[in-house]
Amino acid sequence: MLTSQLIRQAVSAALIEDAPTGDISCAYAMEPTALATVRLTAREAGVMSGMEVFTAAFTLQGSGNTVTPAIADGESFGAGAVLAGVTGTLRDVLGAERVALNFIQRMCGIATMTADFVAAVGDRPTRIVDTRKTTPGLRAFEKYAVTCGGGSNHRQGLSDAVMLKDNHLAAFESQGIPIVRAIREIRAHISHTTHIEVEIDRLDQLDAVLEGRPDTIMLDNFKLSDLNSAVRIIDGRTLVEASGNMTLDRIASVADSGVDLISVGALTHSVRSIDLGLDWLG
Template sequence: MLTRLVIEDAVRHALMEDAPTGDITAATTIPADETATAVLSARENGVFSGADVFAAAFHEVDPGIQVTMRIKDGERFTAGDTLATIHGNARGMLTAERVALNFTQRMSGIATMTRAFVDAVDAAPGSHARIADTRKTVPGLRPFDKYAVVCGGGRNHRYGLSDAVMVKDNHIAAMQAAGLDLTAGIKHIRDQVGHTTHIEVEVDRLDQIPAVLEGGADTIMLDNFSLEDTRKGVAMIAGRAIVEASGTMTLERVPQVASTGVDVISVGALTHSVRSIDLGLDWA
């Protein structure tokens, strides 16, 4: 989903927000024809994401600015590493600097946090679970947030409401109010959608699982289950549906959840509670 057009549109809007009538400081302190060289450097360890977005910010201001990336998306870096070199018109570089950093620091923060979760799950005994994101993204930045998750080794959940059926507690309450029990409600959904449409159902109690299985759900999400109930849920489902665990996932807890045998662990914190990575752009 993170296409060139999406990147250019977002960068253009960000620059319009930051410098709607130009950069007063750069225009009044730096000669129009002055050139400069700067380096993007890491001030802490992390996983990189956002190379194309970083370059696009400079090119949108001045197509003549040269951006040479020294790292690829998804690669790890350590504090002190040089990640990119930028050369060109000094005014343009300064105008684009903040927008370029804002995107790249956030995206690298998401990639770094995701990698930590993936590493924690991969090290858990008996785990085959994947780490996935959620729709808890910054409005307008979903393509960037979800791309950064992939850079960190995670997987994308549905992109939006149009991608798959996901029946949550309020949907269940609405179906029951309409006189449909859980099994009948899922079958009713199946009758209305195409054969390729994935159906996921969220449950918050073990006793809901048999009805969801009978309805033919493709994925069953165990929401805020204890570790003991998660194990029981996996055993009850017994491979008849994909098992997803969700709710209050932390780095300390995910290895234990992964060891219960779930297939997917969705982590909202990857995008809603991320800390941007400290990257610096310094004149060389």
Template sequence: MSLTPAAAVDEILTRALAEDAPWGDLTSEVFLPAGARARAALVAREPGVLSGMSTFARTFTLLDPDAEVTLRTADGKPFAAGDVLAVVEGDTRAVLRAERVALNLVQRLSGIATATARYVEAVAGTGARVVDTRKTTPGLRVLERAAVRDGGGHNHRFSLSDAVLAKDNHLAVLAAQGVSVGDAIRAARARLPHTATIEVEVDRLDQIEEVVAAGVDTIMLDNFSPAELVAGVALVAGRATVEASGGITLETIRAVAETGVNVISVGALTHGVRSLDLGLDMDVSAG
């Protein structure tokens, strides 16, 4: 079952299509005859992991309800260069109007899934969970988060409304007000519903005991070295979930995972990826 709401996808696509052709596709309307039919294949120019296929298909059916989109492979599946990933048949003008939006999204989402799969593979066997962050493209979070899942990763909180996560700026304000972190955590727990979780970020080993003793669910060890992470995990001693974050790369994530942390958050999964090279090869015939 998809975790991506159809209404959210339609909202994204409606905005994107309006941006790309606010008053229609002028070129197609003056060059191409009405009623012409097109057949187009989504072809991979390089290998990767697929994501965004339902969004790709929906782009075409939004403009042409009679369009037929046949998906040749599914989200989360690896593919090779030259593979045909989907076939679209429909009104030529509608296919060409949808083409760029559909490609932009499936290329970016597959880039995210492919990058995530590499990070997940790098920590295999350690028990550490690779998660994303809120460093997503504004307006596309629901799709980019799905792409992380397609790559085998997991999601952090979706929005500021989902959980308490006190970071360095929050702690700086508390310190300026003379409020201890422990007291703030206990006060927050008293105000929150039982379904809400509390996570606090620390950047020094000497901050850990107060935070954990106050009853956090997760403690984030930010920009800790591998040796500091080992010490931090020992100090937490199973009393909270331990998350490592900050500047983690594909080259360093294995060493981080081997320290015993439970979760590793990687902003680069969504903000630092390259879109994959996928193309839409057209076969147009008169209708």
């Protein structure tokens, strides 16, 4: 969950990283009281995410700076659109400019890419979800951006849900622990509200996992024919998630299989930032 406290912490750290001993470009030739007005402008179309983060970069840099948004998170914009206005002291505006853009460009990129995947699903009931393949320290920001694009969040981290992946299953097998037993032992020790998901990458693993009665089964890198077979075998007994090398051109066919969820790691690990700029007005 992206909170105001997380925003302040991350943006403050980024501002310190960018100017640990001050901004020497602005320290000498610019009047300390000189004012500036700039506007955030889109160089290309996208979906907005991160306006509060963008604002925080300027207000934390200088208490007299103000940001006036022209668009809300989750809204689409076209190339050339004015997204926000910024006023403040010249030194503060220039000092916060790069940090503000770095955050909002990446968050808009994630929201925009997510919106493309959601659009590819169309009116099918399948949801697009993210993964833990996020930038260390910025997970809350990137997962929030996914929701701005119409996607949903998978677990935030290891403490939120049980998820037994390929290496977990290999570890159980090396210890002679059947997956059914592993699931049941875990279930006996966790809260009744805690979700259990198991990942498989072969159809012949399905029956044993189903016997353990997890809440979700993830079908990882299944070819489409096996995906269809797995959904028929599961027959609504658990939620079904498809994952692995999900691209826009195959999302519709994967959704047609009847899976409940499609997880897309690329939303956060391979995203391209949206091109935004701060235009000088005076």
